[in-house]
Amino acid sequence: ETGVTQSPTHLIKTRGQQVTLRCSSQSGHNTVSWYQQALGQGPQFIFQYYREEENGRGNFPPRFSGLQFPNYSSELNVNALELDDSALYLCASRPGTGGPEAFFGQGTRLTVV
Amino acid sequence: AQSVTQLDSQVPVFEEAPVELRCNYSSSVSVYLFWYVQYPNQGLQLLLKYLSGSTLVKGINGFEAEFNKSQTSFHLRKPSVHISDTAEYFCAVSGGGKLIFGQGTELSVKP
Numbered sequence: 001e002t003g004v005t006q007s008p009t010h011l012i013k014t015r016g017q018q019v020t021l022r023c024s025s026q027s028g029h030n031t032v033s034w035y036q037q038a039l040g041q042g043p044q045f046i047f048q049y050y051r052e053e054e055n056g057r058g059n060f061p062p063r064f065s066g067l068q069f070p071n072y073s074s075e076l077n078v079n080a081l082e083l084d085d086s087a088l089y090l091c092a093s094r095p096g097t098g099g100p101e102a103f104f105g106q107g108t109r110l111t112v113v
Numbered sequence: 114a115q116s117v118t119q120l121d122s123q124v125p126v127f128e129e130a131p132v133e134l135r136c137n138y139s140s141s142v143s144v145y146l147f148w149y150v151q152y153p154n155q156g157l158q159l160l161l162k163y164l165s166g167s168t169l170v171k172g173i174n175g176f177e178a179e180f181n182k183s184q185t186s187f188h189l190r191k192p193s194v195h196i197s198d199t200a201e202y203f204c205a206v207s208g209g210g211k212l213i214f215g216q217g218t219e220l221s222v223k224p
Contacts, residue, residue, distance in 0.1 A: 004156075033211060042117075042203055042214035043157070056210050090156055092212075100145045100164070100207040104157040 004105035012111045021076040023091030032074040037088040115140045115208040119215035134189040134218045136204030145207040146187045
């Protein structure tokens, strides 16, 4: 059984640029969530996708957007990057009709300079 | 609204000593509770979960936690820690399909 995988592992971008982060969900999981973890903080919920539709969003501006594909993989896009967007971005998947526990990937460390 | 408070930001402990990491939550509905561990430069790994049933939950690596509804707590315990337990620990509550995390507790195990 393949776990949650994220790419890339590290990324450096310049303020104002755009970035796309990718996530492959665990086999059989059709729900994908994204979290932002700033240094020294707990993860904060960005949004969730279920069967290619966004079905929950946290307190993040519209420049944070996402997609889910028919194979349940997902992308997180961030436009007009700001210095405060520097963080570890975590993807989590879970079976849509299964238990509420989420399984996390290793994360993408984004640094905005 | 649901929230999680981890009462200790750092817990230093000597190897083979017992440890307790404290977590309080607030929720107006039935809760699902979790503890995750994060090793340096890693993602989150599920340690244990409370969904229903027995209030004493056993997880991986010898950890256990007790759900106390009257005190709205879900403290994590281990009777004897190892150097390899050094990591950041997060308590979380599930609400509306998302996880709400505490700020984390850094467990530092010293020889």
